[in-house]
Amino acid sequence: MKFYCDVHRKEDDSGYRITYSTDGEDFRYVDSPTEMPVGPGDRVYVDTIPIIHTDAFIELLGKGAEVYYLRRLTLMEATRQRLGIKSKSGRADVRTLMAIEDKWFKEVDENFLFMRRMISAFRTLLDTEARLNNQYDAVSEAEGQHLKRPKDSAEAEKIQLAEKIVEEAGKRFATYNKIAEELGISDDNHLMGREALAELLTYIDFTKSFVKIRDYLGLYRKRSRNEKYSHTTRQALNRLTISLMNSEPRALDEEEVLMRIWLTFRRETQERLAGIPVQQQG
Template sequence: MRIFADVHRKKDDSGYRITYTTDGEVFKHVDSPMDIPAQAGDEVFVDTIPIIHTNAFIELLRKGVEVYYLRRLSLIEKMRQRLGIPKSAKNDVKILMNIEEKWFKRGDEDFLAMRQLISSFRRLERDKQRLENQSKDVPDVTKDSFRRFIDHVEEEKLIIAKPVTEEAERRFPFFKTIAEELGITGENHLLAREALAELLTYVDFNLSFTRIRRYLGLYPRHGERYNHDARKALERLTRGLITGAITAKHLVDIAKTIWLTYIRETQRLAGIPAQQQG
């Protein structure tokens, strides 16, 4: 059975509401993904998986339910404009039913669990950037206060980075090997390992390096889509390894080292002789 569901915020902003259907005719509403009547072997297609519902969707996966979510939420708005229909939960579910399967990504427990931890770290990164930007426009007498706030955020980042890297070591077989290859195994490289954990979570290193470069925005082409958060993680990792200003070549070299190590270890576990990578 296939179930299509739209996950949206309630009008009073008290949480999320899920509207779902199996046939596009009869719609039902629940507050939790666990209340969707999906069983082992069923497929659930959703527009998005909110962080707050991570554990519930993981439980669905453990039941044997296949969960798929949109690669780009903007597809719904584009389809809405193309069809000339108003925004509503039911209409958005109908739109989901008409989007090609290639635009959905299959969810897995490793990704969802890592994303949940990484989201807290990224929130701190945004807080730090906001404080740094604000500190540029304040009088000198208040800059020290902003510096204390920024230092506090840096301390919190270290606290959050530890469980992120520990979970990455547990879920990604090659995490330690890649960290050793990059030389970021010591306690002084905790933030670099967190950045590596983000890259292994969001980048599919089974792809060709050309596609990985494009995903990370490592081609000098204007207007090309790329994953900005993954690119920022690569930049943070590179800054932890390079003294002085980082360049595009540094970013490419670090990304390629990760990719080559990943491919080598994948082939080793599969019993495939090592091949020359280009």
């Protein structure tokens, strides 16, 4: 059975409300994904997966369900216009989701959801640290003393979280350690580079062609104004390349690093599959 779910914030901002339906006629309302009668083999399609509901969606996966989220939220508005839907209510959004082809939804697994939660917190710390550093540099030495403690605290928390992300990536991604070794970032001096690599393995499907991955990151061969690429994942690639070069990289440098990751991933995956009996590969 397919469950189509619109996830939206409550008006009082106290959490999220989920409107769902299996047929577009009968609608139900819950506060958590785990309250839906989802069982083994069911498919859950959502417009977005709030970080706060990570554990709930992992629980659905544990029940044997499949979870898919919309690749581009802009498809909601385009589909509304195509269908002539004016309302933006939960029910209207569910009907809109049901009209979108399955190919525009991405299936998620526990590794993705678990890593995404930590990476989201890490990115927040990066932004906080950058903001505090800019403020620190803009004020006098006396005023800067008030910012030094929160600035140092943000950096320490960033390092601690990066270590956790790297540790989890080594457990959850079979090719992670080999790729880090291939790039020469296995030592403690490249912690931020290894964290950035974990982000890339979380958000990029390296089984796809290199051209598709390159376009997903906005590394277009021809000059383009197309902004439909993952800016946050491109930033991770940029941070990884900086850690390798110790200087600001060009797009070509980033593409070369991406190619090394892609080739290593494919080689390690093929070698691992070659060592598994055919009957176990399915």
